[in-house]
Amino acid sequence: MGGKVSCTLGEVKNRADLIVYWGGNPAECHPRHFTKYSLMPKGRFVPNGRKDRTMILVDIRETASAKAADIFLQVRPAKDFEMITVLRALIKEQPVDTKLVAETGLTLEELTDFAQRLKKAKFGVFFFGMGLSMTRGKHMNSAALLTLAAELNAFTKFVAMPMRGHGNVTGGDVIMRWTTGYPFGVNLARGYPRFNPGEYSTIDLLIRGDTDAVLVLGADPGATMPQPAIDHMVRVPTIVLDPKVTHTSKIARVHITTAVTGISAPGTAYRMDEIPLPLKPPLKSPYPTDEEVIRRIYQAVAKKPPLMPPVRPKVPRV
């Protein structure tokens, strides 16, 4: 397993005739996705727009997105990996375990029909959400779906894309990738990047109490992270850069109000397909931008004497 077969949302708009949303509710969480990129637009190879496309929704409940779907498949909670495994076997015409099929909450006929539609598509796309990546199995569920997408390329063109949220999370991943080689959970303490999720990832560091200070930039972990991680942010000096008062800024020692990126501060945001979009602010703000604050903190820290004397390499006596 590994790797991501992907494309841009422009390709989805112009080519995709089979759209599968898995573990996501775009009608609520990405309300412009249907109309701008995936379902409704008329594209070069799908000239009739919605009429040329089929949409399948896989989820544990009938959400508002089900109304827009041609087929709704209700999978049992935390059985996505099993369902993907069955589909991987079915597309290769391998026998499947009926017990495994029963566990998914779907019938073999439903899954066989789904597998056939995946193979017959001219250009298919999986859009997967937190219902896949944050339930039991976590990254293994995502990896299984990416593998299914890769394997479908033996029959047709198929891609997969995560339904990213929260403004510019994709930008954070992309920048970390091309600066350190890793998307998250990177430790730079030794002067070079080391990657180890579970050890250097934010929540693990906070819960173990490994950090003696926290800098929060454009996020609100005080309203999203587990309580033990929030408790540690209360214990140590926490600095928050945010335009608004948030649950994190309330528990922070220092809250620096900054301009709103895209509204009153310029910058670059990455779309979920990793396309960088320049942001042109229409308004001016009396507050500094995040970039300006970080630069000033960096300059102030650089003026301080080093905590430890620099290590001088030993020169052997001749």
Place this chain on the structure above:
Amino acid sequence: MPDQLFTLHPIRTSKQGVQINIGKYHDEYDTMCNLVTMHPEDMRELRITANSSIRIRTADGEAVFKCQEGKVPRGMIFVPYGPPTCRLMGGNTDGTGMPTSKGWEVTVEPLE
């Protein structure tokens, strides 16, 4: 008799997304994050009336919510992410960096 187990699924809603941009320190935001949706039959079995308070417990914590009935599968409870769900979330990431954020096993206790 052991407590009946449900699975709790924190979710996002478009109303919540709009409210985040207005501000999180508003009564509307608190109301959204404190309102769970259950199947009507599950509520009847536990003798929970609409808009009454319930206490939800996980292995890691507990929080009090208001309860409403809705079109959700039996045995499942849905609630928008927010500070109350943080109190129910455990810190174990299974070495992935990501805590399990959906599908927690919970018990439900009516408070009224």
